Amino acid sequence: MNRPPHPSQARPHRQRGRFGLGALVALLVLAGGLAMAWWLMSQPPRVERRPAPAPVPPLVEAISVMPRAAAPALHGFGRVVAERESRLASRVAGRLEAFAPGVVPGRVVEAGAPLAHLDDADLGLALREAEAALAQAEAALAMEQGEQQRARAEYQSFGRELPAERRALVLREPQLRSAQADVERARAARDRARLDLARATLTAPWAGMVQARLLGEGSEVGSGTELLHLVDVSRFWVQASLPGEALAWLVPASEEASGSAVTLTSRGWPAGSEREGELLSVLPALEENGLQVQLLVAVEDPLALAEAQRGAPALRLGDVVRLEFQAGEREDLIALPAAALRPGDEVWVLDEEERLRRRPVSVLHRDDHQVLVAEGLETGERVITSPLGQPREGMALRTAASSAERPAGAAPAEPRP
Template identity: 80%
Template sequence: MNRPPFSSVARFHRQRGRLGLGPLLALLVLAGGMVLAWWLLSQPPRVERRPAPASAPPLVDAVTVTPRAAAPALHGFGRVVAEREARLASRVAGRLEAFASGVLPGRMVEAGVPLARLDDDDLALVLREAEATLAQAEAALSMERGEQQRAQSEYQSFGRDLPAERRALVLREPQFRSAQAEVERSRAARDRARLDLERATLTAPWRGMVQARLLGEGSEVGSGTELLHLVDVSRFWVQASLPGEALAWLETATADTSGTVVMLSSRSWPAGSVRRGELLSVLPALEENGLQAQLLVAVEDPLALAEENRGSPALRLGDVVRLDFQARERNNLIALPAAALRPGDEVWLLDEDERLRRRSVVVLHRDDHRVLVAEGLTEGERVITSPLGLPGEGMPLRTASPSDSRGIVDTDQAPTGASR
């Protein structure tokens, strides 16, 4: 039996040993990777903790306090009413014959001109009858005067004095007084008839505009029947309402002084058109709805008929206009934007260390745009106008630039800094 050579056997054993070592190394590498992965996963994450950066103080707007003369911007709305109007009525009965030429609604009429005429034939007859009665009474008085003179002569020829009562009867003094009274009665009747005849023609009591003709021509009218509606156009009133505290800033007109100037405007007028008025008086009753004070503003030449007012817009009765009152200024007031006033009449100040300070103030006037402060602030202090979420006494703040604005009187002045 032939055996393989020794070299072949040795080569076989070497290949067999190499094949067994490879898988073992692979298993060892896999096991080591799994152990390493388990160790990495089991370790907690490490976060490097750093101190939080300090937050910047809030950025605010501020204005610098500067006392000066100031007045509130007072405005309201009012309705135009007539200062004087009349419903002209007939004072006698009769038939309305005609209105005078040009007596139409919207037309001007002068004082004393005829406006309407009633049928006056019956009134003329009454006047003639009254004149005849007066003539008869005057004739009777003349006759009685002659009788009294005759009785006086007879009494003197009698040569004897009588008691006063009997002497008055002898001298016909009662008859003479009766005749005189009859003359006076007849003269009064004549004057009344003449006046009624004159009243048959209706005349304008003053210069005005015809608002309406209340009856047609040919109508039968009685005493007191209204014929025309006349409005005085020399001056209109505007009745407006303001809060009661606003009256302290206004002055009403007197016999020697003028009232507060009022500028009137309306949306129906051309842009920029205004009319000038004067505060006339304050009514004693409050407005029913808002319990506000009621004011009367007088406007001269409301229809712009005068030469100096030609081209100005005309006020019409019943129109609603805006009124801007030129209130009287007061010295040493501080005007601030409305946003600067906090609840409870308090303001926030920015001190020299750029920290917030609270301060109570005395407010004279406040509206939607600004407030007027009388006490509580001194010149040069800075008032914060920006809102803050959680304001606290002494909290640090900052402004965009040093506050160099002057005290705000006009609310459209820009404050220092900008809100962000």
């Protein structure tokens, strides 16, 4: 009789069947996942494409140009020098007794005023000796004239004509000429002694200011020894330098007309103070360092001594001043800010379609603030003053009102769309 299998013997068979089915399901799920992943990876993502937004044109500032009469602003710096100065020297030897009252450095002396006195005792004696010698020579001449009259009377009584040479000897003509020469020599010695005595007092050749005393009282001086340093204060010069192209705008003084006006200022003067000068001449030599032309500016009454200049600041020798030259204007010029000029002497212009156009121009003058253009621009054209990183011919731009075009105190205009 067959017995049924024990439950413990049938359990392994059921477990093996259960494990086989689960592994199959897992493999199916894994394969499905791999297939889905491969499909997803093989299909490119679908993104909705939109048209790119149009680039916004750069915002720039522009000014409208208008030809007019214009002149450059010419300025420079110069040093004050004396137009005329002299170191006065004694023309005779002697002891310096004293300087005249008021002859002090910084004081003004008038033309012909006495400045210093030398001991003139010896010079006075020399004059007396010269006068005595002159009197003696004149007496000898008078005696010789009497002898000549006597000789002429004897010759006429002789009644005979002699040759010219013998007649001159008989009439004592050589002796007369010698006596006359002695008188002239003595008279010249007298005049020289009188002149030396007058030169013992040193006088001012022209009105000026005493710059310095070069010797002290009691010093022994010889002919040519310098005693005083005198400076003419009626006019000073200012020597300045400018680029050579500035000469086309300036006019030096001539006998017929005055030179270009010049305004002088200095840091050492009170605020708002200034003096007026005149362009006197252009020096022939260039400045050594910058190879610029050197100009000479004249300033009348530099120390403001005259009544008309009272209260004006004084120019001092050696001072450095700033000069503003009044240049002559020229018609039909276009003045642009310095930033509007591009490399290669060209400007950028906005056309009617708000696009950039390059324009070469003829420049008459340029400096750090202004450019004067003679040709290349038309009336009413708009010149770009703003910088651009990558400018291109025909590139679109937007404009904003320039501060030069806005009324004073107005707010900036909104950019054009």
